Amino acid sequence: MIDPRTLREDPDVVRASQRARGEDEGTVDKLLSLDAERRSSIATADQLRAEQKQLGKQIGKAKGDEREALLAKGKELAAKVKAAEAEQTRASGEFDELHRRLPNLVLPGVPEGGEDDYVVLKHVGTPREFDFTPRDHLDLGERLGAIDTERGAKVSGARFYFLTGLGAQLQLALLNMAAAQATANGFQLMIPPVLVRPEIMAGTGFLGAHSSEVYRLEEDDLYLVGTSEVPLAGYHSDEIIDLTKGPRRYAGWSTCFRREAGSYGKDTRGIIRVHQFDKIEMFVFCRPEEAEHEHERLLAWEEEMLAKIEVPYRVIDTAAGDLGTSAARKYDCEAWVPTQQTYRELTSTSNCTTFQARRLGVRYRDANGRPQTAATLNGTLATTRWMVAILENHQLEDGSVRVPEALRPFLGGRDVLVPPGE
The missing domain is CATH 3.30.930.10 (Bira Bifunctional Protein; Domain 2)
Known part of the structure; x- marks a missing residue:
């Protein structure tokens, strides 16, 4: 598969390769969208896990009503983490599947066209x-x-x-x-x-x-x-x-x-x-x-x-x-x-x-x-x-x-x- 950095930093090169092959250029835009979703979901999940870790430390020190309130918050946060990880898995899976179907980037100078255009x-x-x-x-x-x-x-x-x-x-x-x-x-x-x-x-x-x-x-x-x-x-x-x-x-x-x-x-x-x-x-x-x-x-x-x-x-x-x-x-x-x-x-x-x-x-x-x-x-x-x-x-x-x-x-x-x- 192609380097994801090329996809993000120079998508026009990928589009040109797709055109030369006679493939759908729209795949590039779909991949960019999925990559943005994937990266956003990773960041969200990471942030929520960090909050969960910090909350765990607070619960360890708390007592009484404060502890009960923090435990309730922890339960709510755990549900958010689970949902965020599910979203991360979905977005990453969809990106990876489409990314693996994208053909290699043709090198400069390769003739465009099909079987008879050599x-x-x-x-x-x-x-x-x-x-x-x-x-x-x-x-x-x-x-x-x-x-x-x-x-x-x-x-x-x-x-x-x-x-x-x-x-x-x-x-x-x-x-x-x-x-x-x-x-x-x-x-x-x-x-x-x-x-x-x-x-x-x-x-x-x-x-x-x-x-x-x-x-x-x-x-x-x-x-x-x-x-x-x-x-x-x-x-x-x-x-x-x-x-x-x-x-x-x-x-x-x-x-x-x-x-x-x-x-x-x-x-x-x-x-x-x-x-x-x-x-x-x-x-x-x-x-x-x-x-x-x-x-x-x-x-x-x-x-x-x-x-x-x-x-x-x-x-x-x-x-x-x-x-x-x-x-x-x-x-x-x-x-x-x-x-x-x-x-x-x-x-x-x-x-x-x-x-x-x-x-x-x-x-x-x-x-x-x-x-x-x-x-x-x-x-x-x-x-x-x-x-x-x-x-x-x-x-x-x-x-x-x-x-x-x-x-x-x-x-x-x-x-x-x-x-x-x-």
């Missing part, structure tokens, strides 16, 4: 010209014995799949290459739990506008994560961490789950939009003043990985209305998919400033030893979806697929994927 920052590489009709990733995957969506649907339903043989090997090779890059750059590799408590899921901002995307186990009151960003963000919840030696960087390897609510009829073929996939996610805790620089570094590490799989891609600056609740700025890297003749997202990196850490209670000590709220950032390093771009961009006319050079050591030196028996 700004392309650059293109890298040139889409390949084929001298044959290219096959899509599912056709290639089936020929290679790598992807089986038919049996995935039989076992689990639509948008599930099996990675088989070369498909399983290719995914493991890709994720191992990402893990190697992450650890070489100082990230601590983590395999986190994929079930989290409600306070952790809510703390990262995923139970707001996008709660319909999250799988919930009602009987256990746990949520399946859609990204290891969630458990990694909660790793240091309610802690004061040491950032004196620089940012803390983690790379989480996990299976991820998404309901894909509202995507009926979209990307139903293949493994582009699925309910379950594997991913390595970078996650950073740092000082707020380091966050923008750290964001650029995360993007650079993502581009380093994309260069290793040798596919054309573009980088976009995501518009405010498509950021999600927690992000203040987000860059996406989208790879060219030949059979779709368009770019599709492979990576995303977000600067969440202090929004998540404030909700989760993650702090550090400043130069004066005072606790301050940390900043958090995240970025995708590799996912199952990357196989789509690898298969389609590196396919050969006979249905085999060239393995990008950097990936070969992770596939036992194999330079071409060929159908079984060939």
Whole structure:
């Protein structure tokens, strides 16, 4: 959630952020009103409790009729304290509930608008010209014995799949290459739990506008994560961490789950939009003043990985209305998919400033030893979806697929994927 001081001292910044996101500016005025009620009720309750304490001292010294009168006054005062505390609880509860629903403040320069209002920052590489009709990733995957969506649907339903043989090997090779890059750059590799408590899921901002995307186990009151960003963000919840030696960087390897609510009829073929996939996610805790620089570094590490799989891609600056609740700025890297003749997202990196850490209670000590709220950032390093771009961009006319050079050591030196028996 955003700093309440920003809300009080510079509400126009919050209103501008809401406008850029296409959200209701009236929420800001409602919050200011609730904050005033909350602060007034706290002051009233504090004053009445002080009077009650002072009266208690007087009662202890009084005798006879004076004591009886003071006791009667004390009873009346106790009722007022109880009413004031109830008002404080109400006002604070309403403020906190609305405050937690307010999305993060977008950073200066973020494009305004929705999903289609992104700004392309650059293109890298040139889409390949084929001298044959290219096959899509599912056709290639089936020929290679790598992807089986038919049996995935039989076992689990639509948008599930099996990675088989070369498909399983290719995914493991890709994720191992990402893990190697992450650890070489100082990230601590983590395999986190994929079930989290409600306070952790809510703390990262995923139970707001996008709660319909999250799988919930009602009987256990746990949520399946859609990204290891969630458990990694909660790793240091309610802690004061040491950032004196620089940012803390983690790379989480996990299976991820998404309901894909509202995507009926979209990307139903293949493994582009699925309910379950594997991913390595970078996650950073740092000082707020380091966050923008750290964001650029995360993007650079993502581009380093994309260069290793040798596919054309573009980088976009995501518009405010498509950021999600927690992000203040987000860059996406989208790879060219030949059979779709368009770019599709492979990576995303977000600067969440202090929004998540404030909700989760993650702090550090400043130069004066005072606790301050940390900043958090995240970025995708590799996912199952990357196989789509690898298969389609590196396919050969006979249905085999060239393995990008950097990936070969992770596939036992194999330079071409060929159908079984060939």
